[in-house]
Structures are given as C-alpha cells and as structure tokens.
Amino acid sequence: MSPAFVSGVELSRRFYQSVRPLLPTVAHTAALIGPGSEVLGFDTERSTDHDWGPRLQLFLSPEDLAAHGDAIRARLDADLPDTVAGHATTVLPGRGVVVAELGAWLTGRLGFDPRDGVTGRDWLATPAQALAEVTAGVVHHDGLDRLHRVRESLAWYPDDVWRYVLACQWQRIGQEEHFVGRCGEVGDELGSAVVAARLARDLMRLVLLMNRRYPPYSKWLGTAFARLPGVDGLRTALTAGLTAANWHAREHHLVVAYETVARMHNDLGLTEPLDPKVRFFFDRPFRVIGGGRFARALAGDAVRPLIGAVDQFADNTDLLSHAERARAVGTVI
Numbered sequence: 467m468s469p470a471f472v473s474g475v476e477l478s479r480r481f482y483q484s485v486r487p488l489l490p491t492v493a494h495t496a497a498l499i500g501p502g503s504e505v506l507g508f509d510t511e512r513s514t515d516h517d518w519g520p521r522l523q524l525f526l527s528p529e530d531l532a533a534h535g536d537a538i539r540a541r542l543d544a545d546l547p548d549t550v551a552g553h554a555t556t557v558l559p560g561r562g563v564v565v566a567e568l569g570a571w572l573t574g575r576l577g578f579d580p581r582d583g584v585t586g587r588d589w590l591a592t593p594a595q596a597l598a599e600v601t602a603g604v605v606h607h608d609g610l611d612r613l614h615r616v617r618e619s620l621a622w623y624p625d626d627v628w629r630y631v632l633a634c635q636w637q638r639i640g641q642e643e644h645f646v647g648r649c650g651e652v653g654d655e656l657g658s659a660v661v662a663a664r665l666a667r668d669l670m671r672l673v674l675l676m677n678r679r680y681p682p683y684s685k686w687l688g689t690a691f692a693r694l695p696g697v698d699g700l701r702t703a704l705t706a707g708l709t710a711a712n713w714h715a716r717e718h719h720l721v722v723a724y725e726t727v728a729r730m731h732n733d734l735g736l737t738e739p740l741d742p743k744v745r746f747f748f749d750r751p752f753r754v755i756g757g758g759r760f761a762r763a764l765a766g767d768a769v770r771p772l773i774g775a776v777d778q779f780a781d782n783t784d785l786l787s788h789a790e791r792a793r794a795v796g797t798v799i
Contacts, residue, residue: 469552471511474504474518475604481520481550482606485563488541490534495525495568495610499603500575506602508686520550521562523571525610531567539565568612575600577793580616589627591796593777593786598680622678629736633764634774635672639665640757646720647752650713658713662720666704669727673697676730681777683786700726717753724755737763 472480478498485496498521503509526535539560546561548554555561564571569579576596578588601617608614623631642661649658670691671681682690692701700723707719721744728742740763744753761772773779776796777786785791 468514469549471514472551472553473507474498474502474509474513474521475507477520477551477553478504478522478604479606481555481562482522484520484547484550485522485524485542486607488545489524489538492526492530492534493609494530495608495613496522496606497525497603497608497613498522498606500571500599502599503686504603505599506682506686506690508682508689514553517558519553519557519562520555521558521564522606523564523566525566525568525571525613527610528567528569531565535565539563568610568616572600572616573789575789577789580619581612584619586624586627587797589623590630590775591793592775592789593792594680594775595683595777595786596789596792598682601680628675628678629764629766630768630770631775631778632672632675632736633761633768634772634778635668635675636757636760636764637772637774638668638757638778639672639755640759640761643720643724643754643757644747644750644752646717647713647747647750650716655712658716659708659710662707662710662716665720666708666723669700669704669723673700673727673730676727676734683783721753728755728760731760 475498482496499505500523502517502521503513524538526538542561542563546555546563548556569581572581573579576588576592578584578592580588597620601620605613605617622628643665645661646658646665649655649661667684667687670687673694674681674687674691677694679690679694681687691697703719703722703726707716707723710716710719724744725742728740731737732739732742737760740760742755744755746752747754765772776792780786780792780795785795
C-alpha cells in the first residue's frame with residue numbers, strides 16, 4: 467500500500483531530522499530549494515510517481531566540502547534509514563542528499579553567484595522560474611549564515627527592474643490584442659482563439675508580476691495565478707474568453723479582463739493614473755486596452771528596448787532550464 471501523502475517540504479523537514487545526527491561537527495546549511503513542484507508548494511499525490519522521495523541540499527564551506535564531503539556522503543549512504551514517513555530514501559541519487567558548496571550550486575542554478583551582488587543583467591538573464599526556485603522552498607538550518615541573505619536579496623526585483631519587466635509585459639499585450647478581432651473578421655476562429663490564449667497567458671503573467679510573484683513555468687502558471695488575492699472575477703473573464711465560440715464573444719470577455727488589469731495597474735501607483743477603459747484600434751472595430759500606453763508610462767525615458775527578461779521573449783524549455791544558455795541569450799539585450 468502506498469504511504470500517505472506528505473508534502474515535499476514536510477517530508478524534507480522530517481528527513482533532515484535523520485540527516486543531522488549523522489553529520490560531523492562542521493558548519494552547514496540544509497535546505498530544500500531548486501527544481502521540483504514541492505519547492506513551489508504545488509506538489510500533490512500525483513507528484514510521487516517519479517523523481518520523488520525525501521531530499522534536501524546540504525551546503526558546506528569549500529574547505530569543509532573538500533575535507534569532509536566524501537566521508538559525509540559515505541556515512542549517509544550507510545546509515546540513513548531506508549524510509550522516512552513511508553517514502554524510500556533509496557530512490558534518488560545520493561540517498562536524496564546533494565552535498566555541495568553554496569556558491570557553486572547557486573551558479574549552476576542561476577548562472578551567477580548572488581553573494582557577489584546582483585546586477586541588472588543578472589536579473590534580466592535569469593528566468594523567473596529559477597528565481598522562484600531559489601527563493602521558495604524551505605531552509606532547515608543556515609549554519610553558514612549565507613542562504614537566508616541570498617534569498618532575501620533575490621526575493622523580488624529592484625524597483626527599476628520591476629518597472630521594466632512590467633512595461634515589457636504590457637508591450638507584449640499591446641502588440642497582439644487587436645489580432646483577436648482581425649483573425650475572426652477573416653473567418654479564422656482558430657487563429658483568433660490561439661491569440662486569445664496567448665493574451666490570457668500574458669495577462670496572467672502580468673498580474674503575477676504586479677503582485678510581486680515570480681511567474682512559474684506553464685504547468686503551474688494557472689495554479690499560481692489562482693492563488694493570488696482578488697482575481698476570481700479576472701479568472702472568470704479569462705476562462706470565458708478562452709471557451710467562447712466566436713471572436714465577438716471572445717473579445718467581450720477579454721475587454722472585461724483588460725479593464726480589470728488596467729485598474730490593477732492604477733492601484734499600484736507606479737505611474738499617473740491611465741484611462742482603464744478600452745478603445746477601438748484606430749478605425750477598426752476591434753476593442754483593445756492599448757497595452758503600449760501602459761508600457762510607455764512605466765518605461766519613461768528608459769533607453770533599453772522593451773524586450774524584457776529572458777523568459778519574456780523566449781519560452782524554449784531546453785534554453786530556460788539551462789542557466790548558461792539562458793544567460794548567454796539574456797545578456798544580449
């Protein structure tokens with residue numbers, strides 16, 4: 467019989483209670499951060515069918531890693547219990563414990579070591595998913611007194627970077643919002659629906675950014691969005707827009723969504739209030755919010771092109787899940 471489901475964070479906490487007595491007397495930091503649905507708090511019983519088990523990262527200083535790393539791995543392999551809360555400790559590499567030096571691990575996940583400071587290019591070349599993975603999860607013990615400070619430094623974008631990514635998200639919306647009607651006008655309801663879905667995704671990411679939440683990758687975007695306060699009406703409008711049978715109905719529901727998000731923008735107080743009402747796209751009978759005007763208001767006199775952080779203009783998994791590749795692309799802008 468399968469063991470009762472325990473969240474990955476709670477499972478890791480219990481696991482650390484078994485790991486800690488087996489460690490030598492050296493300063494260490496233990497945490498559950500990095501990839502995995504459980505780190506973001508989205509895990510369910512379904513998550514346990516692969517790559518699942520008690521796990522954590524154990525960070526040591528470079529000197530202690532060199533002196534004790536191999537012995538710690540051997541001790542854990544020999545003496546850890548076979549199960550924690552009914553879940554086997556033998557299914558993951560290293561019995562579920564990654565023994566590493568913090569700086570090297572962070573560089574591998576982010577492409578840079580934030581302990582040395584975080585530049586504007588660091589922020590923009592790092593996918594939001596990676597930032598979420600380092601700042602979510604749980605720290606069981608921070609004996610090195612470094613990880614808590616790293617997580618605080620990466621908790622959210624600096625204000626100038628935040629304004630920039632918000633501007634770029636509005637810019638994306640402004641570039642496609644009139645296509646819903648234009649596709650429908652020529653009889654391409656499928657194309658209109660595809661554009662509407664892209665706009666819904668961009669609006670959801672925008673609202674997460676407005677709420678100072680790093681947008682996760684596609685599997686968890688809707689879940690993260692649904693957990694935001696005060697979005698029930700917006701969710702209803704977006705759902706209705708995506709299930710509408712024709713472009714006129716699709717546009718009607720998107721209008722509700724546009725005006726809702728425009729009011730959210732004004733509530734932030736980052737710019738002078740903008741008219742939250744839709745308007746026609748030039749002389750065409752397509753109603754739009756005019757995403758570009760929100761982008762311009764946020765960007766002000768900034769000279770950087772409104773292209774955005776790397777995951778605002780690229781969505782290839784093999785790019786965004788590889789820190790060096792994402793950084794190479796993200797630092798071009």
